[in-house]
Amino acid sequence: MxxxxxxxxxxxxxxxxxxxxxxxxxxxxxxxxxxxxxxxxxxxxxxxxxxxxxxxxxxxxxxxxxxxxxxxxxxxxxxxxxxxxxxxxxxxxxxxxxxxxxxxxxxxxxPLAVLTASEPAIYGRFGYGIAAHELSLDIDTDRAGLSVPPGTDALRLRIVDPAKALGDCERVYAELVDRRPGMPARQPGWERLPLLDPEADRAGASRLMCVVAERPDGEVAGYARYRVKPDWDAAGAPRGTVTVRALDALDPAAAAALWRYLFGIDLTSTLRAGRRPVDDPVLHLLGDARRARPSTADSLHVRLVDLPAALAARGYGAPLDVVLEVEDAFCPWNAGRWRLVSAGPGGAVSCVRTEDPADLALTARELGAAYLGGVALTSLAGAGLVRELRTGALAAASRAFAGDVAPWLPHGF
The missing domain is CATH 3.40.630.30 (Gcn5-related N-acetyltransferase (GNAT))
Incomplete structure (x- = not known):
């Protein structure tokens, strides 16, 4: 059949x-x-x-x-x-x-298609590039040490029901979307995803809990959702684990207050946090970063579907005038030479077809990888995936594409 x-x-x-x-x-x-x-x-x-x-x-x-x-x-x-x-x-x-x-x-x-991959090797042949990675931490809280910035003690922490705090938490998340590439703006219905807490997924840990950090005026400046799994070693010493589902904060003091709270939960000695940005500031609060046992994995894969619209939709960190020779066998409408011009931060951007000589040659997959600013074109060139055809073009384009913060996908889909 x-x-x-x-x-x-x-x-x-x-x-x-x-x-x-x-x-x-x-x-x-x-x-x-x-x-x-x-x-x-x-x-x-x-x-x-x-x-x-x-x-x-x-x-x-x-x-x-x-x-x-x-x-x-x-x-x-x-x-x-x-x-x-x-x-x-x-x-x-x-x-x-x-x-x-x-x-x-x-x-x-x-202009874009994005995905997370169960097997990263599958989607490159369809033009998807790995544009964001995620950090996982497995912190020995007894030995890592944690310092906090000035202002941390001004925050008030309050344990709340995750559902009742949802509105405040969603306001924090919405404000963060514009600060970091790779974050989906929450569409109606998606606010339910962070509260998903089936007992079958808890692996012996507690129900999902939530703590919020409030400024002196009562405004919520951050929150953490987490579970606790009690445990004891053979000598009877407590060795419980705190698993962080999410931690979002609007300023360094709120973030530090939340991390300090999670480090100090009674009867625990390990804190596990997955799906964190690779430049998570918590790494700089630790006295011994090795005790965090950090590891990274691929996260968001990006595919430019409408190349000129996608490149014109983002900003660039430096002035740029470059001609890209793009190979795209799977979406041939993107193939050819494109002149990408930007006046720099906040300036106008244009991307149009051209017959001018190319400055850089690459495939749509490499453009997808570099699109969110977390993968340097110079790094891709070091792997032989981007070719410089005009001296100086690679460094200039790499600087312009780079972002101020690492891209981050905070949840799956």
């Missing part, structure tokens, strides 16, 4: 989700998780491949607005729910889904 690709119908959602659970190993998601993603799914943006009555392939997208360097959030397709049944691998299903999806994203006027 021939395979059929079509837009998902609302009453087919369960079949798609069942297929995804099988494609990702067969584990069954908690009911709360399943129902949340049912409510968030944009059915009209969901593609499914069918073999008779069986869903054997899928790809969906969320309508995001993503923060970028020096500009307002940019429309982006948040690619999600991508999977192929183990019985139907190596039949071109994934390539067909990616082809149709990127065509649809382009037709919808979104």
């Amino acid at each position: 021939a395979l059929e690709m079509r837009v998902l119908q609302a009453d087919e959602w369960d079949a798609l989700y069942d297929h995804l659970e099988l494609a990702f190993g067969g584990a069954i998601d908690p009911t709360e998780t399943r129902e949340l993603f049912r409510s968030l799914t944009e059915v009209e943006r969901s593609l499914a491949v069918w073999d008779g009555q069986s869903c054997v392939g899928s790809a969906s997208a969320f309508s995001f607005r993503l923060s970028v360097p020096g500009g307002p959030p940019v429309p982006a397709a948040g690619v999600t729910m991508v999977g192929v049944a183990p019985t139907h691998r190596r039949q071109g299903i994934l390539s067909s889904l990616m082809r149709r999806q990127l065509d649809d994203v382009r037709a919808g006027g979104e």
Whole structure:
């Protein structure tokens, strides 16, 4: 029987989700998780491949607005729910889904597509570059030490119900979106994701808890969501673990107050925090950073769908006039020479086709990797992925593309 690709119908959602659970190993998601993603799914943006009555392939997208360097959030397709049944691998299903999806994203006027990858090697051939990484910390709080900046003691900490504090926490998050590239501006419904707390996911730890940091006038300047898992060693000494789900703060004092609180929770000696920005300031508060056992992994992958619109939508940290020779086999409308001109921070930006000689040669994947300012063009050139065709062009472009802070994706999708 021939395979059929079509837009998902609302009453087919369960079949798609069942297929995804099988494609990702067969584990069954908690009911709360399943129902949340049912409510968030944009059915009209969901593609499914069918073999008779069986869903054997899928790809969906969320309508995001993503923060970028020096500009307002940019429309982006948040690619999600991508999977192929183990019985139907190596039949071109994934390539067909990616082809149709990127065509649809382009037709919808979104300059970018973004995703997180279960296997990072998969998506480079479709033009996605790794644009943001994430930091994981496993801190020995008994030995790491923590110093705090002036003003920390002025903050009042208050333990609150996570749901009751949601409005204050969302206001903090919304203010941070414009400060750091890679953050999705929360669309309606997505505020429920940080509160998702199925008991099956706790691994013996407590329910999700929340602490807020308030300024003297009562304004919430930061919050942390966390769990605590008690434990004792063979001698009876407490060795509990604090697992941080999120910590967002508007200023250094609020952030330090929250970290100090988490370090000091009774009967614990380990603090674990994943999905943190790679330049997280907490690393500079530690007396012994080695006790944090930091590690990094890829996070947000970026694909320029409409190259000139995407490059013109972000700001640049220095004046720039460069001609890019771009190779893009999967989205050939992006291929060719483009003149990118910026007056520098806050200045006008243009990106237009040109026949002028190229200054740099690269693929769309490398542009995606550099787009959020966290991956240097000079680093990519060191790997042989960007070629300098005019002396000095590489350094100038790398300076202009660089961001002031590392890009960061605070939650998955």
